[in-house]
Amino acid sequence: MPSLCRKGETVHLVCQENHPDRYSFISVAITHRLDGSSQTTLLRDTPFPGKCILHKPELGATLPVFVWDKYEEYSRVVPMVDMSTAEIEAYVETNVRVVGRLVEQEKVTAIHANHAVMMPVVAQRIHEALGIPYTVMPHGSDIEYAVKEDERFLSYATEALIHAGKIFVHGDEMEERVRKVFHGVPNLAEKLVELRLGVDTSDFELVSHTERKREIDQLLSALEVLPRGKTAAQEDALAKRLSHVRDIDSLRAALQEAAKYDGKRPDARAGEKLDAIEWARAPTLVFVGRLIAWKGIQSLIAALPLALEKRPNLRTIVVGHGPLREAMEAMVWALRDGRRDLVELIVTNGRAIDGSADSAAGETALDEVRDFYSDLERAEKLNDYYALARRVLRPDSVVFTGYLTHNELRHLFPCCDVGVFPSVVRESGPMVFLEALASGCFPLGTYFGGMKASIDALRDDLPADISEIMKLDRSKTVRDLTEKIPRAIEESGRYRETLARVARENYDWSSVATILMRAINGLES
8 A cells, every 4th residue: 555655646445444543654534434424533644645545434333354353343243154144235235335435426446355255245336336347356364264164255256256357366376276266257367467465675674683672672662652452460360360270161261351451452561571682682583463273373382392492592472462362371371380281271172262263273273283292292202391391481481462563563573583474274475474574584484375485486595495494384383393493593694685685576565566556557447
């Protein structure tokens, strides 16, 4: 969006963003009420020749999502697959009313819809009513959590893609997935346009070890003005409750009580914890993403004792929110405190503590961690692992920050040596991987899907043995992390400039925006 504004375009953005003021490219924000009225909630100048105007349709109490999460103003957050057809149609028609009115009033000439559902359905109906052409860009989440799970959404998406002018895909993996899932769309191949995911590389700078503290001070300044989520008292209370946990019911109760805060905000202690890291000397590792089992955070936590054995001063920073947040804090606490029974309780009861939309997410995603522990036990090394964990994990070894926005991450990423993105689910194109590249932060990712494509794109710029370090095997992620985190720390400093250069040359949003606008401007009504 900033790149389009820099090019002088006027863009109308329809979404459910609650904090438009956090994004410097948004000049106007308007809420469209259910009764047909509207209210301007933000009006300001921006440093761009173009402008982005955000439109937020009021939906009532229900918010449809692909993966369940907490949202501050919705009392009912429902995975789309669990909604009735009448509810889905009501959601679509609410958006059709707002977008249709917007198209006519602002003389919008084309619509771009992200995901395969449901906004492409909105675009399709406006196209049928007003003749406005539209493009669609499917993503991994909509395909995996809606289209593949429910025939209704396959039907909705297929119909929308039939009438779309162009269908954008970011990379070969996503193109293959779209071709396979939407094989019923006539002339599909002719509609496909490759559009890589991008990153605003101007937001990220290479930062030397001696400059890291200065960069973190800027992050702390950005944090100071933000409302906070998890309090210090809540953190302390969780640790006290965990000492009394002996079964799944008491564990679930402790985790649920500890999660009673706004997860879309940084922790109260986030700045204090980040400020305590010895940035000039300590090797740093960062995980950024939703804290759900499919994102693989549990594999990283399980690997840390063995990684710390090789790099005792390693500091791990976990950024994000989600239903597995408290469970992962509990797992770190249990490893550090010698509570083997609690670790095993967590990894054997995934679904009971991971409230994600996919009913198999917890069990399936945590299988690999259980297999890792089983392998250690068969090799008679599990007791040594738990003894090691108690010895090397310190209270400051792992820092949970809570939710950080791009405004804070642009300071954090360049200060980290290694980024770890061990997703269990196939990612179509993980943005955090590209942001790590742009920062010179050495990324490790599960070697399949869009992550594989991003790693393979580096093959001409890195020695084969170095790019091999980036690849995590989905079937043995924990084992790979124990071996590759120390190697990545060792090699990261040599390739920071190379990674940042590749991001600038191949993934900067300015070139992506040019391709997007060329395709949209070529549409016929």
